[in-house]
Amino acid sequence: GENVEQHPSTLSVQEGDSAVIKCTYSDSASNYFPWYKQELGKGPQLIIDIRSNVGEKKDQRIAVTLNKTAKHFSLHITETQPEDSAVYFCAVGDTGTASKLTFGTGTRLQVTL
Amino acid sequence: DAGVIQSPRHEVTEMGQEVTLRCKPISGHDYLFWYRQTMMRGLELLIYFNNNVPIDDSGMPEDRFSAKMPNASFSTLKIQPSEPRDSAVYFCASSFGRFGTGEQYFGPGTRLTVT
Numbered sequence: 001g002e003n004v005e006q007h008p009s010t011l012s013v014q015e016g017d018s019a020v021i022k023c024t025y026s027d028s029a030s031n032y033f034p035w036y037k038q039e040l041g042k043g044p045q046l047i048i049d050i051r052s053n054v055g056e057k058k059d060q061r062i063a064v065t066l067n068k069t070a071k072h073f074s075l076h077i078t079e080t081q082p083e084d085s086a087v088y089f090c091a092v093g094d095t096g097t098a099s100k101l102t103f104g105t106g107t108r109l110q111v112t113l
Numbered sequence: 114d115a116g117v118i119q120s121p122r123h124e125v126t127e128m129g130q131e132v133t134l135r136c137k138p139i140s141g142h143d144y145l146f147w148y149r150q151t152m153m154r155g156l157e158l159l160i161y162f163n164n165n166v167p168i169d170d171s172g173m174p175e176d177r178f179s180a181k182m183p184n185a186s187f188s189t190l191k192i193q194p195s196e197p198r199d200s201a202v203y204f205c206a207s208s209f210g211r212f213g214t215g216e217q218y219f220g221p222g223t224r225l226t227v228t
Binding site (some may be wrong): 037042043045046049063089100102103104 | 117155156158161168204206215216217218219220221222
């Protein structure tokens with residue numbers, strides 16, 4: 001089955017700095033790569049996703065890049081704010097198997113003032 | 114829509130007791146997922162349904178775990194008998210998957226503590 005590794009497990013940045021979280025996966029057939037944000041006491045929530053036909057996608061301060069050859073993808077958050085503090089999960093899916101996702105182990109991001 | 118609804122939000126039970134977790138997916142979604150989250154193992158997919166039919170239950174840890182989806186608006190995850198190592202947060206999620214992998218919407222979770 002799919003194996004997803006996520007690094008780092010914890011990340012502390014100062015407000016206004018950028019944060020980068022990286023994930024690698026094992027199954028070359030995977031073609032859907034979402035990122036979820038989980039705030040304390042809540043369920044994960046999708047913040048951005050990318051499919052294998054594009055290399056980069058941006059949405060305001062967040063962006064995701066994908067390198068299918070190397071089988072890795074990254075989440076970039078610019079101009080971090082205290083409300084960005086949360087646990088972030090990458091996930092990997094295959095539209096051929098319809099909707100099943102394998103999640104990374106999570107990165108706890110802390111944005112300090 | 115109220116989103117995915119889970120009940121109870123918190124459950125404390127003694128070892129050996131039966132536990133039933135409940136989920137109401139978002140109306141119109143055709144996929145439903147049950148996950149378990151722990152510090153040690155992260156977010157694990159236990160089972161998922163498509164149009165009320167179980168598709169993949171390979172993540173269900175033991176025969177003590179069972180899940181049902183009697184109709185499109187209700188699912189249960191049952192643990193019988195419960196053990197302390199079952200303590201975790203259990204999430205239900207739903208998605209609309211007609212065009213392939215779609216966004217999964219998670220409920221608020223049920224925090225289960227087995228003493």
